[in-house]
Amino acid sequence: MDIGNRYTPHELEKKWYSTWNEKETFKPKEGNDTFSIVIPPPNITGKLHVGHALNMTLQDVLTRYNRMKGLSTLWLPGEDHAGIATQHVVEKFLRESEGKRREEYGREEFVDRVWDWANEYKDHIRGQIKAMGASVDWSRERFTLDEGLNKAVRKVFVELYNEGLIYKGKYIVNWCPSCGTVLADDEVEHEDENGKFYHIKYYFENSDEYVIIATTRPETMLGDVAVAVHPSDERYKDIVGKNLILPLVNKKIPIISDPYVDPKFGTGMVKITPAHDPNDYQVGLRHNLERIQVMDESAKMTEDCGKYAGMDRYEARKEIVKDLEELNLLEKIEDHKHAVGHCYRCHTTVEPFLMDQWFVKMEPLAKKAIEAVEKEEIKFHPPRWKKVYLNWMSEIRDWCISRQLWWGHRIPVWYCEDCGHINVSENEVHKCEKCGSTNLKQDEDVLDTWFSSALWPFSTLGWPENTKDLEKFYPTSTLVTGFDIIFFWVARMIIMGEKFMNDKPFSDVYITPLVRDKQGRKMSKSLGNGLDPLEVIxxxxxxxxxxxxxxxxxxxxxxxxxxxxxxxxxxxxxxxxxxxxxxxxxxxxxxxxxxxxxxxxxxxxxxxxxxxxxxxxxxxxxxxxxxxxxxxxxxxxxxxxxxxxxxxxxxxxxxxxxxxxxxxxxxxxxxxxxxxxxxxxxxxxxxxxxxxxxxxxxxxxxxxxxxxxxxxxYEIEESNFEKIMQVVRGIRNVKTEMNIAIIKKVEVKFKATNDNFMKKSDSMIKKLGFVSNIEKVSDKPNGTATAYVDDDMEVYVVVGDLIDIEAESARLEKKIGKLNKEVQKFEKKLSNKNFVEKASADVVEETKEKLNDAKVQLEKVEKLYGELK
Structure with missing residues (x-):
């Protein structure tokens, strides 16, 4: 059968993907032995990149392999509603296309518009997944905001709330003024920035004496309620309890002692602003300090800020610094490089903000999730990620799960406007369970996207219903994902699986490599160095x-x-x-x-x-x-x-x-x-x-x-044929080094203690090595080059009649000189301590490989050169 003389991939891809799908080959067959993967659901906010292509490919390798092994194999597809990112993108689209903000539509209409957008982009995602050849079972496709997952999310919220593991409180959170929502700690990206240290004079009450307080954010000083020193700091033990006058505000604030202060950092004195710093907030709780908010949700100064009210935080900073200088209250300004938190979606600088939020108590939930990995019921590949996971889990903090968005799972809480009772229910509440009032208002916030995706391994299989899929395919077999969401997603899936299924969600976690550009840089839109997998296809x-x-x-x-x-x-x-x-x-x-x-x-x-x-x-x-x-x-x-x-x-x-x-x-x-x-x-x-x-x-x-x-x-035949291959390779190498065409027939001589091998292999060596004649000799003849040597035999290629020995010797001598220079260059590089310590491990390893290759080549050429002399 002639298949045609050209490989035309695109025709095959269209034909076979539709055929596989139509014949339902992606669906799991009957059987008790299973293999299952739930796809890390791509966000519906855009195109899949080459990292997705890697992830999809490796999942499909596992899926196709296990399907062929005869296991009942399920690869379950789906998409993530991506709360913050999707709302951000759709709001921008509506502003640019229709000139309206979401508030002008109202919540219900805006959410409908997002659903339209989501359904369109879910189709795009499906098309890209199909283009990569992924053999997912489309009949089981899920979406993190579909009705089944909404049911699961509500059940989990209510059960955790009833157990006291979900609570609401006023805490310092990470606030993105641009996205208008709180971010979890893991959603904040910290980057080093070149900032300033402002050294400000705080005068003692009724005194000309002062202390110096250094800050990187002078705009927050308007909310200072104390200055703290360490209890063991001998320098300041006599001033604890005294009052300072807060610059620009002119109000009294106390000097307190608290172990939070690092006496070795700066002056050893720290201003305390409980409403705008998470550590200061904890100090405030310990000392019962007032919490004054000087910024609103758009990062503008509040009405309590006097002349600075309404200013953007950075504009206020300039004005405050200017006023401090005019009043001779600014001693100096120093350059200071420090880590600044940014929103992982829009990259706006995050503001620590005091507000009511919903939290999950993580410490009691984390215990079983830690044990599962410690006992290797769940294994990480490569193993080094196990330590990363366990280190983070051992220091886990409560998870802020509320988001100030309209797109997402609405928090299932209704507040009674008459008696103040909080009604928490899996179902819609129309009457207060305490007083019977129908005057109820549902919580405006939605749940963090990761809250719904944390349930993904079991909610997608039908939980909370006891479905056949859940019984058969949970726990799943393997999770294939990136290192950047170990804390966002992997850890939380393990926690929720252990809590609600009383079992691990998967047995193995494979962390994919990071795809970088050829220079080793991370691929990004800003650098323009990304690769579109669809363009590659x-x-x-x-x-x-x-x-x-x-x-x-x-x-x-x-x-x-x-x-x-x-x-x-x-x-x-x-x-x-x-x-x-x-x-x-x-x-x-x-x-x-x-x-x-x-x-x-x-x-x-x-x-x-x-x-x-x-x-x-x-x-x-x-x-x-x-x-x-x-x-x-x-x-x-x-x-x-x-x-x-x-x-x-x-x-x-x-x-x-x-x-x-x-x-x-x-x-x-x-x-x-x-x-x-x-x-x-x-x-x-x-x-x-x-x-x-x-x-x-x-x-x-x-x-x-x-x-x-x-x-x-067949070990004997394998060994004998490998020997034939080595002889033929040797003949080919001689031809290559001597500039003799591979297909040029040559004569071969050999000496051996036993010539049985050459007798049996004569025809094969002639055919594969393009050899005209093979003859046994007692010694190496003149005008030959050695092609092969072992304990029993030596093989030589007759080259004297095919080359100009003098010219060839000169060429090889020149090549030896060139190779010697290369070896010296690489050896010098590797002996340079600065290069070895500062260059990346990949570059150092690559240099070692180049050195080794040059040495091997040099040895071969020197050997040939010696034989021609």
Whole structure:
């Protein structure tokens, strides 16, 4: 069967994805042994990037592998409503397109508009997931804001509230003035910024003496209620209890002692502003201090700020500094680099803000989640992330779960306007459970998006209903995700799974590498260095993109990627196509037969042994999340062992009617299994080619076929054929180094204690090495170069008649000089302490590899040069 002489990926992709989906191959089959993954739901706010492509690819490798292993396999898809991000994007869109703010629509109409937007972008996300070849079960697709998940979210909230694990209180939170909502601690990104330290004079009451208080945010001083020193600080023990006059405000504030103060930092005196700093807030609680808010929700100064009221915080800072200077209250200003918190969505500087919020008590919930990882009921891959997880969990803080948004799960709390009772219920409340009043108002806030996604492994399977899917597929098998959401999502899923299912949500957590650009920089819109996976697919096809990402996915090592990285594996896809086409074109009069040992030639037994090893290595690599090793194994097996050696070795047999039948059957059997091994990485091309094989299959398609369990091994034949390969490689290397064309026939001489090997291998070495004659000698002849040496044999290539020895010696001498310079250059670099300490680990490792390669090449060239002298 001729499959056509060109590999056209886009035609295959359209055909096979729709076929797989129509035939319901993505749905789990019957069976008790299961494998399940719930997709990390992409946000509906935009396009999937190359990091998503990596994540999707590796999940699909696992899914397709386990499906072929015969497990009842579920990969459940879905999307995240992404509360803050989605509302931010839609509000911006409506302002720009219709010139209206959300308040002008009202809550109900605005939420309807967001739903329209969400449904459109959910379609975009689906299209991108399909384009990557992901074999997800679309019949089970979920959305973090769908009705089933809303039911689960309400049940969890109510149960935690009734157990006293959810509470409401006035606390310092991270407030984003731009998004208009609170952020969890994990949603704040801290970045070093060049700021200022303002040293301000605080005078004692009724005195000309003063102390110096340093601050980076002078605008908050309007809310100062005390100055604190450490209880053990001998410098200030006599002034504790005295009053200072707050500059610009002219009111008395006390000097207090509190262990929070670091006596070694600055002057050892700290101004206390309980309403605008989380640490100051705790000091205020301990000392029963007043809490004065000097900024509102838009980060403008409040009416209590006198002449500064209504000013933006940065405008107020300038005016306050100016006034302090005019009143001679500013001693000095110093440059100061410090970490500043920013909103992870819009990058606005976050403001510590005092307000009523809903919180989850995390410490009592975290205990079982810590034990599950400590006892390795849940394993992290790579293992180093276990320590990161446990360190964070040991210091876990209460989780602020309320968000000042309209898009999201509405908090299931109704306040009675008559008696003040708080009604908390899974269902809509129309009458106060305490006084019977119908004058109720629901809490305006929504829940943090991560609250609903924390339930994802069981809510998507039907919880709180006791569904068949929940019973069968929970706990799930594996979570594939990025390191940046270990705290946002992974930890919270483990906590909620242990709490509400009394079981872990998954057994393994595989943390994907970070995809960077070729210079090692993180990909970002601002740098313009990102790669769009759809553009990669358009240029190269899905299979080459997937294989490239798989072969680069080494555990714990970032991926440096640019568009050129996909080129070699596009060529690999073409190699697979062309090799299969060659096999099919040589299937004239093919008849499937049972292959017995005595029928097999040495090369047949060798390729079967290599196939057996590939099956074991690829299976082990996928199960241990070493995707790069699995992909490299198949690249080496298919291109080098199958194409370059086996196919080349049997070409003559395929022309001989007496010997072709065995060769045909071996080719087809190896190709059948090789395509199966490649299928998880390259699903489309393998499905297309597998369908063309002229043998009976037990399955209609490769996607539902069985994983290879090939176990034929012939160690003696493998060893002998490997020796033939080494001899041929040696002959080819000599030709390459001496500028002799590979296909140019050469004479070969050999000396050996026993010439049985060369007698048996004569024809194969001649064919593969392009050798005209092989002759045994007692000593190395003049005009020859050594191609191979072992304990029993030496092989030489006659080069004297093919080259100008004098000119070739001069060329090799020049090459030796060049290689010596390279070796010295790399050795000098690696002996430089500054380079080793300051350069990235990747660069240092790359330099070591270059040094090693140069040394190996130098040794080979010096050896050849010596033989020509």
């Amino acid at each position: 358009e240029k190269y096809g899905t299979d080459p993109m997937r294989f490239t990402l798989s072969i680069l996915a080494a555990q714990g090592k970032d991926i440096k990627l640019d568009i050129k990285a996909f080129e070699p594996y596009s060529k690999f896809a073409n190699k697979i196509w062309n090799a299969t086409r060659f096999v099919l074109l040589n299937m004239n009069d093919f008849e499937e037969i049972e292959l017995k040992d005595e029928m097999l030639a040495i090369e047949d037994k060798w390729i079967f042994t290599k196939l057996s090893k590939a099956v074991k290595e690829v299976s082990k690599a996928i199960e241990e999340y070493n995707f790069n090793i699995g992909a490299k194994t198949m690249y080496e097996f298919f291109w080098n062992e199958f194409c370059d050696w086996y196919i080349e070795s049997v070409k003559d047999r395929l022309k001989d009617d007496n010997s072709k039948r065995v060769a045909q059957n071996v080719l087809v059997k190896v190709l059948d299994n090789a395509l199966k091994l490649l299928h998880p990485f390259m699903p489309y091309i393998t499905e297309e080619l597998w369908q063309s094989l002229p043998i009976e299959h037990s399955s209609e398609m490769i996607i539902t076929s069985s994983w290879p369990i090939f176990e034929k091994s």
